[in-house]
Amino acid sequence: MIKILLYYKYTKIDNPQEIRDKQYDLCKKLNLKGRILIASEGINGTVGGSPDAVEKYMRETESYPEFKGIEWKISEGPDDAFPRLRVVVREEIVTLGLKRENNDVSLEHKAQYIEPEELLELYEKGEDFVIIDARNEYEARIGKFKNAIYFDIDVFKDLPKQIKKIKNYKDKLVVTYCTGGIRCEKFSAYLREQGFKNVRQLHGGIHRYSEITGGKNFEGLMYVFDGRVHVPVNHVNPKIISKCEICGVEVARYKNCENAECNKRFICCENCEKEMNGACSNECKPKVEYWRKRREEKAKRKMNLSN
Template sequence: MAYQILLYYTYTRVADPAYEVERQRAICQCLNLKGRILIAEEGVNGTVEGTVEDTETFIQACALDPIYEDVVWKRSEGTGDAFPKLMVKARKEIVTGGLGDRDVDPHRMTGQRLSAEELHDWIRSDREFTIVDMRNDFEHAVGRFEGSVLPPMGNFRDLASTLPALEHLRDKTVVTVCTGGVRCEKATGFLLENGFADVYQLQDGIVSYMEKYPNQDFKGALYVFDGRITMPLNQHLPGYEMVGRCELCGSPSEHFENCANDACRRHIICCESCLPVDGSEPFCERECAHLRHVVMV
């Protein structure tokens, strides 16, 4: 049986998020879909998995509602167990930037959209610009655009803390990138509100770029927040280059583990050779390496 995963979002006014939660949950349950859907007054952000037939039926059902008329549905191969259950919840935001009262409204302010084709052309032109990766640090650790700026961001809630690392780009042309586009909608608005002059966002995200230009410009794997960990877009194609490195020994790897320290739980790349022989989780190198010896004693 063939499975499919849908990645989608829309920034649009949702008059009654609680009602839309119940409606989406009912549709998903009827179609045996699993995944995560966040609904707020500002829009909808979801990832669901089911059979190809059921996910296509889901798209058709959503198309009957004006809320979803501008959605670009991003399809990828599923496994059948990418999500343990269905979660549909109402939230204040569909993606949390941690800005509080300074939160950005993409309906009012967001960066100019740059298509995958346009970015591909820009990279091959003499145009001066900088790609800024707005994903979490563990995401771009396993795959990223060549030469991109990688702000130190453990979570998108740390968005405000990226400003010092980007200060040198204030008067430059900036192109932000993220997985599917939902984070860049807010990140670019945040940069514009903080005085950045010329800000673009990769329309429909890295996933769309990789589909059109596999193993060109973006090197490595695309991290995803489901059981697959990385999306199987390009690893099997000629020219694939593994950029992920084991945090403990530095060898090439795309295997992720969580730090064994309950006070840390950082998501790290750890090759199978560095995994504890007793089957437990490893301690991360950055903050918790000293605890390995404590446990051994």
């Protein structure tokens, strides 16, 4: 098992390339893998490695003045959770896609936090509030907060196009959430700029909510962007909300169609995976063998090259 870190911080970075190089060298030295994005607006990363390496990484990163007080979310995962290390400079650490239209949201407008205990209390007391999932559809499909509204999007930057769906809630108490909190910093600012008067964002996202409250009222599993694919959240009243997209049985298990031309992400039980030979549909089924052979040949070539 390795330790996995998830973190972000919005902070002004004057020289992203220099920070990128330092971060890359640090990760290499500690044999950490994962993905780190750096922009002039801050840092956003998820990396994994041995407990000792992760500890050193946190200490070293926090010693940069820019990254003081960064909030770490720590979990465990299998050794192969990350295939490689990528540290890149981007224009933004989270893209809401408004910058190009010269119409970017101002982080100064971000909503006040709501703490996990407070959100739990809203549920427990049956308060009148609207809970909005700022993540992508495939993330919400496998797990989301009870009664949460989510959007039919594959990438965060498409969210503003679907804002119509919630336009009637401008005067209501609106709580937004995402995995670790980063998307809500921008999304909550955007909502407030669009005239939503009473917005709060869940501090630390689902991840921290699970740690602090035990995850009550989160239904299904939390999608994560590493080899684990999804992790449990709710240790109080868990349930499964997703169904096999082939036979309809309740299951929380993602698979990618093995027809590489399709590669569709779908929820699939083990039986159907066997029955369909890893394909998502009858159309894809005959093409699976071809792609499997190609993958094997490619792997063989790689082996020969490295020998």
